[in-house]
Amino acid sequence: MLEHGPGAIHYPRWLDAAAQERLAFEIAAAIARAPLFVSRLPKSGLPMSVRMTNCGPLGWMSDKDRGYRYEPAHPETGTPWPPIPSMLLDAWAALTGYPKPPEACLINVYSDNAKMGLHQDRDESDFDAPILSLSLGADCRFRLGGQKRGDKTVAFTLSGGDALVLSGPARRFFHGVDRILPSILTPLPQQLAGLGARVNLTLRRVT
């Protein structure tokens, strides 16, 4: 367990290899029902480099005209998001202790050259609930800042099987992914191989 800031708790290798395989199987099934899509930045319409989908009652997305938001259904198929796998609900309970279950699980798929700019998670109403992030596949250089964009940042590596909880002050901290590290020795489990180099799952309360 490593604390990278007040409320930012990193659990390296929280999932063992067998658990990562089981999770990959569940996520591959979710992607089969809710295909990956590309969100676009508000106003500019520039595409994000990650491909994403969701499971749970609500899913995060963005497009040029309507911007960042949560939706109950897939933007292309119109179908409700598939349920959050039970092992993720268990992970949420074990790692956050929060009394209510997560309402959204964003599935972000990173290719070798995908990035995620520094941002705050601020499209939710519930800022008391922690955020739980689980990683699969390639390592990434993750950057964590403070509550203001200009605050100093720290960078560390997130690896497959790692969990990161952002609670308390860290719930509002800026964060992003600088780059994906070489993935030859840390491939995604077979069930997700071919989709990308790294998969990140972000569980949140929304309402």
Added chain:
DNA sequence: AAGTAGCC
């Protein structure tokens, strides 16, 4: 600016 480029 949940992006991209450029420079140190």
Added chain:
DNA sequence: TCGC
């Protein structure tokens, strides 16, 4: 490559 990293951090601005």
